[in-house]
Amino acid sequence: MRFGVVQFPGTCDDRDALLACRQAGEAELLWHGDADLRGVDAVVIPGGFSYGDYLRVGAIARFSPVMEAVTAFARAGGPVLGICNGFQVLCEAGLLPGALLPNLERRFICRQLAIEVVDAGTPWTCALAEGQVLSIPAKHTTGRWYAPPELLGDVRVVFRYARDANPNGSTDAVAGVASAAGNVVGLMPHPEHAIDALRGSVDGLGVFASAAAVPAGA
Amino acid sequence: MAEPDGRACVRARVLIRPKAGILDPQGVAVEQALPALGFTGVSDVRIGRLIELELDDPAQLEAMCERLLANPLIEDYEIVGR
Numbered sequence: 001m002r003f004g005v006v007q008f009p010g011t012c013d014d015r016d017a018l019l020a021c022r023q024a025g026e027a028e029l030l031w032h033g034d035a036d037l038r039g040v041d042a043v044v045i046p047g048g049f050s051y052g053d054y055l056r057v058g059a060i061a062r063f064s065p066v067m068e069a070v071t072a073f074a075r076a077g078g079p080v081l082g083i084c085n086g087f088q089v090l091c092e093a094g095l096l097p098g099a100l101l102p103n104l105e106r107r108f109i110c111r112q113l114a115i116e117v118v119d120a121g122t123p124w125t126c127a128l129a130e131g132q133v134l135s136i137p138a139k140h141t142t143g144r145w146y147a148p149p150e151l152l153g154d155v156r157v158v159f160r161y162a163r164d165a166n167p168n169g170s171t172d173a174v175a176g177v178a179s180a181a182g183n184v185v186g187l188m189p190h191p192e193h194a195i196d197a198l199r200g201s202v203d204g205l206g207v208f209a210s211a212a213a214v215p216a217g218a
Numbered sequence: 219m220a221e222p223d224g225r226a227c228v229r230a231r232v233l234i235r236p237k238a239g240i241l242d243p244q245g246v247a248v249e250q251a252l253p254a255l256g257f258t259g260v261s262d263v264r265i266g267r268l269i270e271l272e273l274d275d276p277a278q279l280e281a282m283c284e285r286l287l288a289n290p291l292i293e294d295y296e297i298v299g300r
Contacts, residue, residue, distance in 0.1 A: 056289055063286070092289065099292045106243045146240065146292065169241070 001025030001212040004040035006070070006086070008032040008050035008061050013083065013192060017046040020192035023205055024212035035065035042079040042123070042211045043070055045086030047139075047190060057100060057142045058088035067093055079123040079211050080184045084140055087176070087186030096177055096186045097155045098147035103140070104169025110139040112200060115175050115189050116162040122182040125158060127210040133162045134203035138175075138189040145170040145177070145188070156180060159187050228276045233296045234288050235266035266293075 003021035007014045007029050014029060021027035021044060030037060032050075037043060050061035061067065067089070074080045074095050082090040090096040103109060117125055117132045128134075145168075147155055152171065159176035166173040168188070176187025191204030236242045242264050249263040269287055273279065279297055288295040 055286070059286060059289070099289055101240065101292060102243050104241065104243055106247055148291065 001042070002040045003027040003208075003211070004030040004037055004043050006030045006032065006043065006045045006066055008048070008064065010050045010052055011046055011048035011085070013047035013085075013190065016190075016192045016195075017044050017083065020195045020204060020208050023195055024208040030066055032061070032064040032066045035069045037066075037069045037073055042081070043073060044192075045070070045080070045082040045089055046192065047084030047086060050085055050089060053085075053142075056092070057085065058090075058092035061085075061089045062093040071095060074179070074184045077181065077183050079214065081124050081207070081211070082184075082186035083190055083192060084138075084143075084188055087188055088142065090184060090186045095184045096179060097151060098145050098171075098174075098177065100142050100188070101144040101146050102142050103144055103167070108139070108141045109143065109167050110137070111167075112137050113167060113175075113189055114162040114165060115187075116160045117158070118160050119156060119158045119178065119182075122158055122178045122185050122210075123214045124185040124207050124210050127213050128206045134191075134194070134206070135201040136189040136191055136194045136204055137201075138167065140168070140188055143168040143170070143188040145174045147171055154180070156182065158185055159189070227272050227274060229270070229272050229299070230276060230279055230297060231299045232269040232271070232279070232283060232287055233266060233298060234269065235294050235296075236264060237292055237294055240292055 005017045018027045088100045115134045117128045120130045156178040158178045161173045178185045191207040194201040194204030244265040245263040283295045
């Protein structure tokens with residue numbers, strides 16, 4: 001299993017994402033200026049501030065050369081995971097439903113959160129159980145997931161903030177969603193920061209282990 | 219207006235607003251700050267963006283707004299002063 005971790009100017013969680021992927025397989029960086037995924041089996045778009053978050057979060061990154069390749073890969077069924085800024089980029093690219101808005105309470109959120117797995121039918125959650133609650137940190141200012149009411153019924157929710165803790169005002173306490181086919185998943189909390197007991201939780205490992213458990217080409 | 223090389227050049231402004239019904243925390247913060255300065259009777263403060271640009275072909279502006287300058291899911295845009 002070979003993961004590719006996308007690096008934009010302003011990405012800051014690429015190293016942690018590489019470390020997390022390497023718990024489940026091999027991993028390498030993919031540069032934003034190359035429309036080439038180097039034959040990887042899965043793509044992770046990590047957190048940070050791609051292109052300075054100018055204009056809107058993710059708005060400029062979505063038009064980078066690597067995103068052309070990621071879009072083709074996703075449309076062909078390849079597993080793609082967007083974490084935090086990566087989630088924002090995938091929403092802007094139209095690969096995931098909705099958009100991310102500034103947190104309702106106007107504060108930067110940086111804390112450990114309880115996240116419930118709602119859909120274990122995606123390549124990023126298939127090693128987890130529905131109803132399982134993960135302890136994963138979140139750190140964001142623009143994490144309020146929003147979809148207009150007329151779209152909401154069709155959205156495939158994958159993660160929800162558990163225990164009535166909706167830290168940012170997301171619609172229906174949604175923490176992560178998938179594409180209709182399930183192969184593209186995005187979430188605001190950071191599973192790649194929860195892979196070592198030294199940092200308080202290893203609950204993020206299951207996300208990367210899930211992708212590794214999917215047979216290549218499946 | 220013309221560039222030194224003779225090309226026509228148009229100045230345009232695009233106003234971008236949060237869509238109606240979407241809560242705007244920046245607007246709320248400003249609305250709550252104004253009474254502290256003695257400005258009362260202010261409501262429904264909404265904060266958006268102003269984009270000013272010069273361009274050769276104003277016919278492209280609509281497409282620019284749809285594809286990049288605004289996210290139609292959460293924002294409305296208005297082209298003014300071109």
